Amino acid sequence: MCSGGFAKCLGITLMPLCIVSVLCNILLFFPGGESVDIEHITEQVLYFGGILGSGVLMIFPALVFLGLKNNDCCGCCGNESCGRRFAMLSSILFAAVGVMGAGYSVIVSSLAIDQGPLCKVLNGTDTFKWDTPFSNGDYLSNTTLWEECKGPGNIVSWHLSLFSVLLVIGLIQMALCAVQVVNGLLGALCGDCCGCCGGSDGAV
Known part of the structure; x- marks a missing residue:
């Protein structure tokens, strides 16, 4: 598979x-x-790690990678391959943006998992207040502590599950963008192994 097809x-x-x-x-x-209410939402949710980091900032590299295979590499200073080489080189910059976006999501998710959710806890005998009752990830290994959160229902598992998914996705995205950095370097230095002009009918 050529470097553009792999991208x-x-x-x-x-x-x-x-x-x-x-x-x-x-x-x-x-x-x-x-x-x-917005003031009762866990702080890290408002950092938009999934929307901004692993979402918006990752869409640009993804679209660039999708278009590399169909990039027109002809007519560049008389060298039919230099256009493709330049495209592969520029993809490294977008991959770096992707790594930063995914890294941001990973950091936010890690902090959220460590801190735990904002939830209702007992304040005296019959009143409640909104607080973060966990610290340093102590609730991860001791599920009995989850009972300290009296609401909203299943808030701890909700918080932990969704932020864990964001954490895993962020790590996968970082790995994929890192792979494209290597792929882009090889494509820029060695050229695409598939022909792309006139008489070249290379297989994908």
Whole structure:
């Protein structure tokens, strides 16, 4: 498979990951599946790690990767391959943007998982207040602590599941963009192994 075709595969893989990241971040605005006031939403949700980092910033590299295979590489200073080489080189910059976006999502998700959700906790005997009762990830290994959150329903598992998905997706996206950095360097230095002009009928 030529470097452009491989980049297209990476782009195809990244697109659904972007969509899932955005959906996860949106769901986090409804803790436990309930609608709450904005001040009762966990702080890290408002950093838009899934929407901005693994979503919007990742869409640009994905679209660039998708278009590399069909890039017109003819007519560049009389050298039919230099256009494709330049395109592969420029894809490295977009891959770097993708790494930064996914990295941002990973950092935000890690902080959110470590801190735990903002939820209702007992304040005295019969009143409640909104607080983050967990610290340093202590609730991850001791699920009995989850009972400290009295609402919204299933808030701890909701928070942990969605941020864990964002964390995993961010790591996958970073890995895919890192692979494209290597692929882009090889494509820029060695050229695309597929012919792309006039009499070249290389296989994908």
